[in-house]
Amino acid sequence: MAMTVDELIQALDENGISHQVPDEFDDRVVIGVATEGYIDQDGNQGIPIQLCLAEAGSVAYFFVALPLFEHVLSPVSPLMSLPNRERLLEFTNHVNNQVKFSGFSVDDSDDVVFLYALPIEEEGQKLGVATIARICEATADAVDMLYRLLAEADSNE
Structure with missing residues (x-):
């Protein structure tokens, strides 16, 4: 086995990386990461x-939890209408x-999702x-980039 969740938690703890372990899952941790531009629906910058x-x-x-960009685009935004789903893509x-x-x-519900798989192939x-x-830092940068594009496009529509 390449790594267990307990080993992951121990490594995060030892390095002072803040995280949470969701009660409903035993195979993951949640790490809060700061962003430079993206602000969530509660006003948090991360x-x-x-x-x-x-x-x-x-x-x-x-994996970045959903809905990531729903609050960025106004409900009447042309980008949220079905014919413009291609623009979102x-x-x-x-x-x-x-x-x-x-x-x-973009999933079937038109929510923007982020998923990155990292194989840990070497034995041990x-x-x-x-x-x-x-x-995590690169993911936050990518979220910021997409946030800027969507916010700019929404304000220009």
Whole structure:
């Protein structure tokens, strides 16, 4: 087994990385990450990233909880109407192309989701705290980029 959730929690604790362990799941932790531009619906400048270990600890999934951008676009925004769903996909694809690891997509409910899978392939390899920090920071940067694009497009529509 590459890594257990208990080992992950211990590594985060030892390195002073603040996190929460959701009661309803035993395979993940939630790490709060600051953003520079993105502000959530409660006025917080940051995102909760769920870090889930799967496949016996051999894959780490970084997932940003939904709905991430629902509050950014006004309900009457042309970007929220079905004919313009393609525009929303264009924005997510633009960020994915700019930020090579980015995993934004639009689900069937037109919610923007972020998922990044990191294989931990080497026998005995652990998911290091430095790697977690880099991915979380890069995820926050990608969220900021998409936030700016959506907010700008919404104000221009």
